[in-house]
Amino acid sequence: MALLEVKDLKVYYKTLRGCVKAVDSVSLNIEKGRALGIAGESGCGKTSMAMAILRLLPVNGKVYGGLVMLDGVDILSMDDEEFRESVRWKRISMISQGAMNALNPVHTVGEQIIEAILTHEDVTRSEAVRRGNDLLEMVGIHPGRSKDYPHEFSGGMKQRIVIAMALSCNPDIVIADEPTTALDVMVQSQILKAIGDLRNALDLSLMLITHDLSIIAQTCDDIAVMYGGKIIEYGSVVNVYGNPKHPYSIGLLKSFPNIKAEKAPIISMPGSPPDLLSPPAGCKFHPRCPLAKGICLEKEPELAKVHPDNHRVACHNTDMLKKGTDIWNQ
Amino acid sequence: MESIEIIGGRGTIGCKKVILEVENLTKHFPLRRGIKGKLASNSTSTVKAVDGVSFSIMKGEFFGVVGESGCGKTTMGRTILRLLEPTKGKIVFKNTDLIALNTGQLKKIRTKMQIIYQDPYESMNPRLDVYRIISEPLRVQRIVKNLHDAFPYIKEVLEDVNMVPPEKYMTRYPYELSGGERQRVAIARALVLKPDFIVADEPVSMLDVSTRGGILNLMLKLSRERGVAFLYITHDLATARHVCHRIAVMYLGKIVEKGPTDDLVKHPLHPYTKALIEAVLVPDPKKRGFGEVLKGEIPSPIYPPSGCRLHPRCPIARDICKEVEPKLMPVDNNRMVACYFA
Incomplete structure (x- = not known):
C-alpha cells in the first residue's frame, strides 16, 4: 500500500466569473521513501493540489470530490482539529513557494522552529530547543545563529531554515512547492543537494512541485506532468524523459536547453495554457497539439497505461507516436 | 577597439x-546613512x-x-x-x-537603442491598449503626428513579432494577453523605432517554459x-x-x-x-x-573582498588572490579571463 494515495481529487474555485476546475480528477501515489515530481x-x-492535501486552500477553493489516503486512513474526512493535530506537520509538512518570505521577520529563527515543535508535540521547552539546534545543524547552519532574525540571513540560508522547520516534527512526507525558484543557480544546486541528502538520511517521501523539468530529473523517482488541472503523463523519470508519450511532455522537454549536451534547437509550443474558466472541450491540449484530430476535440482522453512499467498517458494518439518521430518540428 | x-x-x-x-x-x-553614521565617519560608502x-x-x-x-x-x-x-x-x-x-x-x-524589461506584467500601462502602447515611442519621438498615422507602423511591427492578424491584437489590453504575447508586445514597442541595439x-x-523558446527564436531572427x-x-x-x-x-x-x-x-x-x-x-x-x-x-557589493573578489569562495585561491586584483587579460585572440591560475 502506498504511503500517500490521492484518488480522483477535484479542487474547484468559485469566482465571480464562474467555477475554475483547478484540479480535475487527479490520482497519484507516493510510496515510502520515494520522490514524486509534479511538473x-x-x-x-x-x-492547488498540494494545498488541498494539506487543507490550506483559500476560502473560495474547495475539494469537490476524491480521496486522500495516508497509510490507508482517509484524511479528507477528518475534522479540522484532528487533521491539524495528527496530520499537518506531524505526518505531512511543506516547504512553501517563496519560502524566503515564509519566515516571520519579528521572531528569531530558533524561536520559530521551537514554536512548530511545541505546537505539535508534547515535549519540554529545553528538549525543543535542543531539537531545533540539531535541525539547524542538519541543514548546514551553525546552531549558534538560532538567535538571529531572518533578515540577518541570505536567501539560501533562509531556505535552509524553512527546510529545517518542515522537518521539525519528523514528517513522513514533505511537499516542496517550487523550493528553489527565487534562488540563484549555485544556491539552487546547494539546496537541492541538501534536500536529497536529508531524504536519504531520514527515509523521507517527497512531493516536489516545479515548472523546471531539470530539477525533477535530478531529484525525483517518478514524475506526473500536469496540464489544465489534469495529469497527462505519469511514470518513472527514466521512462518519461527517455520516451515521452504525450505531445505536451515531448514539447516541454524540447523547450529545455541542455547545457551539457550538443546544442539543439529550442522549440516553442504555439498558443498558451488554457483558461480554466472556459477550458476547451475534449482534450485540453488540442488547440496547441500538432496531432489533434476529430476525437481530440470531443472526448477527453483517459490516463491509460502504455508500458508495463506503469507509464501512463492521456492521449488519443499514442499509437501515432513512434519513438523518434519529431512531431514538434515546425 | x-x-x-x-x-x-x-x-x-x-x-x-x-x-x-x-x-x-x-x-x-552612494549609501544614505542616518545622522549617527554621518557623524561617525566622513567617508560615504557606496554600493559598487x-x-x-x-x-x-x-x-x-x-x-x-x-x-x-x-x-x-x-x-x-x-x-x-x-x-x-x-x-x-x-x-x-x-x-x-x-x-x-x-x-x-x-x-x-x-x-x-531600446530596452526590453524582464517583467511584461509591469512594463506596460494596463490602461492603454496594444495600439497605444506601441505607438507611444513613435509619438514621443515625433515620428507620427497623431495616433491615426501610427497605424502602418504598428501593423508592420506586430507582424514582425508574429502577432497575426495584427488588427486582432491592436485593440486588446495587456490583461487580455498571455505572458508570451505581452512580451511580444514589449519587443514590438522596442522595435517600432527600428533600433540598431x-x-x-x-x-x-x-514566461512559461513552453513559450520561452518562441521569444528567444524571435530575437535571434x-x-x-x-x-x-x-x-x-x-x-x-x-x-x-x-x-x-x-x-x-x-x-x-x-x-x-x-x-x-x-x-x-x-x-x-x-x-x-x-x-x-x-x-x-x-x-x-x-x-x-x-x-x-x-x-x-x-x-555584499558594499564591501567587496580585497584582491580577487572571488577569493573567499574560490577553490584554487592562493595568497596573491587576496592581495592583488587580477586584470582581465587576453588568453588568445578571442578570450579574456581575470584569474592568475586559469
Whole structure:
C-alpha cells in the first residue's frame, strides 16, 4: 500500500466569473521513501493540489470530490482539529513557494522552529530547543545563529531554515512547492543537494512541485506532468524523459536547453495554457497539439497505461507516436 | 577597439562593425546613512554595482551577460542606455560618445537603442491598449503626428513579432494577453523605432517554459535578418548558450571571463564560470549529480573582498588572490579571463 494515495481529487474555485476546475480528477501515489515530481506550467493546478492535501486552500477553493489516503486512513474526512493535530506537520509538512518570505521577520529563527515543535508535540521547552539546534545543524547552519532574525540571513540560508522547520516534527512526507525558484543557480544546486541528502538520511517521501523539468530529473523517482488541472503523463523519470508519450511532455522537454549536451534547437509550443474558466472541450491540449484530430476535440482522453512499467498517458494518439518521430518540428 | 571573430553557433556574421563600445564603465550608488553614521565617519560608502567593465558589441551580434543576482548586470544594462548616470567610464554608440550628450541629443539617439524589461506584467500601462502602447515611442519621438498615422507602423511591427492578424491584437489590453504575447508586445514597442541595439534584460525569465523558446527564436531572427545587436542579460547560462555569439560572465560588478559562447561553455577557464556551468541542472535523469559548486553566496557589493573578489569562495585561491586584483587579460585572440591560475 502506498504511503500517500490521492484518488480522483477535484479542487474547484468559485469566482465571480464562474467555477475554475483547478484540479480535475487527479490520482497519484507516493510510496515510502520515494520522490514524486509534479511538473507543469503556471496555472496547471499543481499548487492547488498540494494545498488541498494539506487543507490550506483559500476560502473560495474547495475539494469537490476524491480521496486522500495516508497509510490507508482517509484524511479528507477528518475534522479540522484532528487533521491539524495528527496530520499537518506531524505526518505531512511543506516547504512553501517563496519560502524566503515564509519566515516571520519579528521572531528569531530558533524561536520559530521551537514554536512548530511545541505546537505539535508534547515535549519540554529545553528538549525543543535542543531539537531545533540539531535541525539547524542538519541543514548546514551553525546552531549558534538560532538567535538571529531572518533578515540577518541570505536567501539560501533562509531556505535552509524553512527546510529545517518542515522537518521539525519528523514528517513522513514533505511537499516542496517550487523550493528553489527565487534562488540563484549555485544556491539552487546547494539546496537541492541538501534536500536529497536529508531524504536519504531520514527515509523521507517527497512531493516536489516545479515548472523546471531539470530539477525533477535530478531529484525525483517518478514524475506526473500536469496540464489544465489534469495529469497527462505519469511514470518513472527514466521512462518519461527517455520516451515521452504525450505531445505536451515531448514539447516541454524540447523547450529545455541542455547545457551539457550538443546544442539543439529550442522549440516553442504555439498558443498558451488554457483558461480554466472556459477550458476547451475534449482534450485540453488540442488547440496547441500538432496531432489533434476529430476525437481530440470531443472526448477527453483517459490516463491509460502504455508500458508495463506503469507509464501512463492521456492521449488519443499514442499509437501515432513512434519513438523518434519529431512531431514538434515546425 | 577590439577586433573579434564572431564564432557563434549560428555562423559568422558578415559585418563586423563595432556598434557599441563600453570602456571602464563604473556605477556606484552612494549609501544614505542616518545622522549617527554621518557623524561617525566622513567617508560615504557606496554600493559598487558596476566596477570598471569594458566590452564592445558588433552590429547584429548577440552578446550575453551572465551572472547571479546582485552581480550588477541589470545596472550595467541601464547605465549603458543612460537610464542611470554612470559614475565614470566611456560609452560610445555608433561613434557618438553618449556621456557627452545633453537631454535633447540623448532623446534623439534613443530611437536607435531600446530596452526590453524582464517583467511584461509591469512594463506596460494596463490602461492603454496594444495600439497605444506601441505607438507611444513613435509619438514621443515625433515620428507620427497623431495616433491615426501610427497605424502602418504598428501593423508592420506586430507582424514582425508574429502577432497575426495584427488588427486582432491592436485593440486588446495587456490583461487580455498571455505572458508570451505581452512580451511580444514589449519587443514590438522596442522595435517600432527600428533600433540598431536592444538591451534585453531577462526577457524570458518570467514566461512559461513552453513559450520561452518562441521569444528567444524571435530575437535571434531579428538579429540575423535586421542586424539588430542585442545585449542579452540573464542568469541562465543554458539559454544564453542557445542564443549568444559571445558571453561575458560577471561577478560582483566585474567581468571575470569573456569569449565566444561555445568555447566558453565547453572549456571555461575562470573558476567562477566553471562553477556556474556545473550548477546548471541537466534535464536528463540518466545524468544525475550536482556538480562542484562554490561554497557560500555572493558577498555584499558594499564591501567587496580585497584582491580577487572571488577569493573567499574560490577553490584554487592562493595568497596573491587576496592581495592583488587580477586584470582581465587576453588568453588568445578571442578570450579574456581575470584569474592568475586559469
